[in-house]
Amino acid sequence: MERRLGLVLRAVLRIASSLLYIMGMSSSTDALPWDLYDAYLFDIDGTLLHCTDAVHFFAFCEALTALAGRPMNLEGVIAHGNTDVGILRDALLLAKIPDDSWRPRLRETQAFMCRFVEERIGDFRTTVLPAVETVLLHLRARGAVLGVATGNLEGIGRLKLSHCGLLKHFVFGEFSDAYEFRRDVFGGAVKKARRLAGPEARICVLGDTPEDVRSAKAHGIAKLNIWRW
Ligand SMILES: [Mg+2]
DSSP, rough: HHHHHHHHHHHHHHHHEEEEEEEHHHHHHHHSOOOOOOEEEEEBBBBTTEOOOOOHHHHHHHHHHHTTTTTOOOOOOOOOOHHHHHHHHHHHHHTTTHHHGGGHHHHHHHHHHHHHHHHGGGGGGGOOOOOHHHHHHHHHTTTTTEEEOSSSSSHHHHHHHHHHGGGGSSSEEOOOOEEEEEEEHHHHHHHHHHHOTTTOOOOOEEESSHHHHHHHHHHTTOOOEEOOO
C-alpha cells in the first residue's frame, strides 16, 4: 500500500512540474516518510493545479493600468514564486511608478482583483494534477492537517481551489493579502499549522519554485527532498 502511494505521489509530481520540492521539518533530524508528517503546506499553482485561462493575468493588467494611469501588463515581471502583492510591486517598480502613489491604494486594488476574477469564474480553466486528490485523501485519512501556503490573494486562491473541487481538503490557508514576500506567507502558515497540529508538529511543505525552498528554510523547515524529472 505504502509503495503504491509512493508511486502515486511520484506520478503526481512528475506531471505537476518538471521540478517539485518537498521539504519537511520535525524534531528529529531524520527525514520522515512522505506521509508521516503532522501538517502539510501546499503551494497552489503548479503544485496542486494548473490554470490555463488568463483570468488572473488580466486581473493584474487591469489593476496595474488603474494604478499607473496608463496601459500596463506583466512584461518583465517574474510571477513564478512571487506573491500577488509582490507581482504588483515589481511591475510598478519596473514602470517607475512611485511607491507613495500606489501603496495607499493597495487594499482597494486587492479587492478589485478578487472581484474581477470572481466575476469571470465562468472563464476559469483549472486542471487538478493527476492523483493529487488521492494523495490529499490519503493524508487526511492519516489525520494530517492540510493547509495551503500561497502567493495568491485569498479571494483568488480560494476560487481556484473551489473551482476544481480541492478546497474541501484544506482546513487552513495563508494567502498573500497581508504579505508582500513569500517567506512571510510561509511564516503565517507555519504558525497556523502549529496552532492546529500542536507546537511540536512536524511540518512538510510542497512547492514548485526555488522561492518555496528559500521561504521554507527561512522558517526552519529543512529541505527533505527534491524531485527532478
Ligand atoms: Mg507554484
